[in-house]
Amino acid sequence: MRAIVQEAYGSFDVLKLRDIDMPAVKDDEVLVRVRAASVHPDVWHVVTGRPYVLRVMGSGLRRPKVRVPGTDMAGVVEAVGAGVTRFRPGDEVFGETLHGMQWKNGGTFAEYVAVREDNLAPKPGDVSFEQAATVPTAGLITLMNFPPGPLGEVLVNGAAGGVGGLAVQIAKARGATVTGVEHTSKLDLATSLGADHVIDYTKEDFTRRGERYDLVFDIPGNRPFAECRRVLKPEGTYVLIGHDHYGAGGHQVLGSLPRMIKLMAQSMFHRQLPKPTGSPPPRKESMAVLTELLETGGLTPVVDRAFPLEEAPAALRYLTGGTARGRIVVVP
Incomplete structure (x- = not known):
């Protein structure tokens, strides 16, 4: 392949x-013919090997x-392992190949990939392969970090990014009133994703406004x-x-x-x-939540651009440029 x-x-x-x-x-695995794979910051981290600590967190020294x-x-299921019961050849699926919290390559920039059955979910028919491929990592991060119960008034810093765009939509699906913080060029995208209010961070510091929020969901971490x-x-x-802003921020x-360790201590x-928690929710359950949101229209991923597989380096350069309006994928 x-x-x-x-x-x-x-x-x-x-x-x-x-x-x-x-x-x-x-x-316990499924062989999937990949139709689209997401290009996101964690891919950048492992390609560049930065920060260096990730190399001892599963990637390789x-x-x-x-x-x-x-x-x-x-993609589309090509074959299934002897113990697989939920899928069969021909099924359209989406998911994340990694298991647990690890920073390493997962093999999706290829024509075929083997994935654990529990990491996959059926792809809704009204959602394109390109859209579905952008959901797993960002969606799982959001679900894992949203507090339980009603969300109330939510501020999402980085509301039109990979994680932020899904966070806005998931918060709205849970009944929240959402304020999105973004660059001038992406305020309209944040609004289209469901943000009730937007703040242009080039003109206003959201930490100095009079409003108060039940949740501040901070993706870029550009304020202490x-x-x-x-x-x-x-x-x-x-x-x-x-x-880490592709190496420009962080150590x-x-x-x-x-910074994460300091916040855990605080x-x-x-x-x-x-408070620090134990293991994240079971992957199968979280993928089911994301599938339901896609099916009901609670999530509508925005794909900015699809690159051919052989142009993966160009796709990563485009990602780090910061101008993408929506997500980026590579297509084998």
């Missing part, structure tokens, strides 16, 4: 189109353990918690997703990890910070 192969960390030029062996399928990048995809607290209600919650070795003293 054709696949993008990464033999080393570095610039996007380390990615080469190669003919490689088809993946072997275990008893000197070179990637898994040579084919990509984690999210949508001490400033974000000013716009939280007394019982409100601050959630940092964190974004080269540890990335945003020190959560012992600040009720507005969520």
